[in-house]
Amino acid sequence: MSSLKSDDIAPFATRLPPMLPPDEQYNALVREIDAHNYRYYVLDDPAIDDRSFDALLRQLRDLENAHPHLRSPDSPTQRVGGEARGNATKVRHAVRMFSLDNTYSSLELAEFHRRLLDSLGTVPRFAVEPKLDGASVEVTYASGRLQLASTRGDGDIGEDITANLRTMRGIPSRIAFLGPVTLRGEVLLYRKDLEILNAERETQGEEPFANPRNAAAGSLRMLDPREVAKRPLRVLFYQLVEGPSMHTSHSESLDWLASLGLPTHRRHKVVEWSDVAAAIGEIDKARATYPFETDGAVIKVDGYRQQEILGFTSKFPRWAVAYKFQAEQAATRVRSIVVQVGRTGAVTPVAVLEPVELAGTTVSRASLHNADQIALLDVRNGDRVFIEKAGEVIPQVVRVDTAVRDGSEEPFAMPLVCPECGASLVRLEDEAATRCPNRGCAAQVKGQIVYFARRFAMDITHLGTALVSQLVDEGLVSDVADLYALTAKQIAELERMGDKSAQNVVEGIQASRQRPLHRLLCGLGIPQVGQVAAKQLAEEAGTLATLLGWSESEVREKVGSIHGFGPRMVDCVVAYAFEERSRGLLAKLDALGVGIAQPKLAVSATGPLAGLRVCVTGTLSKKRDDVFMSIRAAGGEVHDSVKKTTTHLVAGDKTGKSKLDQAKKYGTRVITEAELDALLG
Ligand code: AMP
Ligand code: ZN
Numbered sequence: 001m002s003s004l005k006s007d008d009i010a011p012f013a014t015r016l017p018p019m020l021p022p023d024e025q026y027n028a029l030v031r032e033i034d035a036h037n038y039r040y041y042v043l044d045d046p047a048i049d050d051r052s053f054d055a056l057l058r059q060l061r062d063l064e065n066a067h068p069h070l071r072s073p074d075s076p077t078q079r080v081g082g083e084a085r086g087n088a089t090k091v092r093h094a095v096r097m098f099s100l101d102n103t104y105s106s107l108e109l110a111e112f113h114r115r116l117l118d119s120l121g122t123v124p125r126f127a128v129e130p131k132l133d134g135a136s137v138e139v140t141y142a143s144g145r146l147q148l149a150s151t152r153g154d155g156d157i158g159e160d161i162t163a164n165l166r167t168m169r170g171i172p173s174r175i176a177f178l179g180p181v182t183l184r185g186e187v188l189l190y191r192k193d194l195e196i197l198n199a200e201r202e203t204q205g206e207e208p209f210a211n212p213r214n215a216a217a218g219s220l221r222m223l224d225p226r227e228v229a230k231r232p233l234r235v236l237f238y239q240l241v242e243g244p245s246m247h248t249s250h251s252e253s254l255d256w257l258a259s260l261g262l263p264t265h266r267r268h269k270v271v272e273w274s275d276v277a278a279a280i281g282e283i284d285k286a287r288a289t290y291p292f293e294t295d296g297a298v299i300k301v302d303g304y305r306q307q308e309i310l311g312f313t314s315k316f317p318r319w320a321v322a323y324k325f326q327a328e329q330a331a332t333r334v335r336s337i338v339v340q341v342g343r344t345g346a347v348t349p350v351a352v353l354e355p356v357e358l359a360g361t362t363v364s365r366a367s368l369h370n371a372d373q374i375a376l377l378d379v380r381n382g383d384r385v386f387i388e389k390a391g392e393v394i395p396q397v398v399r400v401d402t403a404v405r406d407g408s409e410e411p412f413a414m415p416l417v418c419p420e421c422g423a424s425l426v427r428l429e430d431e432a433a434t435r436c437p438n439r440g441c442a443a444q445v446k447g448q449i450v451y452f453a454r455r456f457a458m459d460i461t462h463l464g465t466a467l468v469s470q471l472v473d474e475g476l477v478s479d480v481a482d483l484y485a486l487t488a489k490q491i492a493e494l495e496r497m498g499d500k501s502a503q504n505v506v507e508g509i510q511a512s513r514q515r516p517l518h519r520l521l522c523g524l525g526i527p528q529v530g531q532v533a534a535k536q537l538a539e540e541a542g543t544l545a546t547l548l549g550w551s552e553s554e555v556r557e558k559v560g561s562i563h564g565f566g567p568r569m570v571d572c573v574v575a576y577a578f579e580e581r582s583r584g585l586l587a588k589l590d591a592l593g594v595g596i597a598q599p600k601l602a603v604s605a606t607g608p609l610a611g612l613r614v615c616v617t618g619t620l621s622k623k624r625d626d627v628f629m630s631i632r633a634a635g636g637e638v639h640d641s642v643k644k645t646t647t648h649l650v651a652g653d654k655t656g657k658s659k660l661d662q663a664k665k666y667g668t669r670v671i672t673e674a675e676l677d678a679l680l681g
Contacts, residue, residue: 134188343447
């Protein structure tokens, strides 16, 4: 395997002598940061700790502040994403972005080889590499800098996604080669990153992504790079389309790209035809250990001269072929199709299956997503189906074996009423999901309690799904507050519960009284309020009683002033705080004394910023939240936007023009971060 060793990459710039002219100092620093990013994001082998890295970044930022002409959109300081774009700009690919011919068997592979021999007359060597499962992109560097990135689109014309690509951490902002370089690669998410992203989405009440490919493709098309920057996307290059002419083979180019610090998959192997099958087998065996999903191997004729002779069909290169791995599949029968009601009321159809082994686990249920998906697959009760687990978190039904139907299979229709509570289901026009609108629905209550008990929320040990279900069905609890009144005796009387385990449950519940308010607010599952927002909300309110004491306009004002809370979030908080059922729940929890008051920030009324009302714009060297904290701790008030009463506007890098305009209009003093630091003492 021709993977790179970490010392193959460009040597790090040594500490910079201060007498270098600023632009040289700047370029050396950018190169050093790029090299560290490469080790961190591509080689997974960081050479320095996070703090030292941050220090380098700060050095760069200081230089940019001192010499603003040095700052550019591709600077490593700008990774948080620039302004949102409007409609996507189209990009025409200089060379068509072909797809790959697929093969599934050694027979088809032998056929590919025979065609090559016919055309070439000689025996080529092959590069065998993983087929990365993401979304393809084309990237151009010129004068050593990232210039353009585009999606594949229809192969000839794609969309400009340059700003989105710049947010991806493994992408170097500079490369040491100055000529034009055009590359193709795959944007993807590592499995572990998808897990984190999905967990975060869940706390926000958003659908998790089914697999890394969907997550990557969806993210790429987003119009706001700042949103893209929040997703842990990576790009791995697999092809050089235009570059220096000294390369004679694909594998040589890949090694060259890696030597420039460009992220590549680093898992290609160059072999004779006789070893191709073994190389494919190796990838198949190893792919479970790769950090990303791999759905096949790509076999490419390595020599460029030979690639040229072979050329392209209208759709594919003749010199490459993809060998698709069998996704692990199993055949089984649908016993019934049921619907499941989640904590938000979303109704999901689920196939109940005859249990079957798949990829090491026994599967007895598979998601059918929604009514549209069922119609598409035409799955019926009693059907023989194939299920698959290919990078997907939950097994999916992929195909129905219609040939073996005997007429007894029954088509499925979405129920009109909730199977749990009988409420009429609703389907909003712009939503694929069907929902039960009854907030008191037993299924929703169960889901809410399970969510409340989860690790990131109230962390109640020993309270599992089955027990929650029993508690609700027995009428012992009808909301999360009821948990706190449960006795060990009540629980011990339930089926399958002993005295000892009942005691453990009660202890777990009582211990959760001591969780800070933000964990409680997060556990309530208020739409749009995830872990971060819950923390800010808790800090603003301090206690549940305070929150309950606010009038609607006060909630709007206080919550609206929290940094990052847009109108939709404010609406959700208001709706939750004033809807009868949820308001009742808040009052109940307050009366029970659950959740410790969030220590209000110790604000000094006589601090150096007392009486000042400060707004912040642009990127500062410190985290925004930390800056807000220090402003408030010093007695200042933080304004989310520049108002008439705002006294100071702190302008960092890449300031928003509208805030500066407002400041001018109101005569607000504009100061730098350094001046703020001076004020803070
Ligand atoms: P398909 O979309 O199935 O026609 O496959 C073609 C796509 O596979 C290309 O557009 C690339 O985005 C993607 N691909 C993933 N890994 C590789 C690789 N190692 N070499 C070439 N293409 C790849
Ligand atoms: Zn219901």
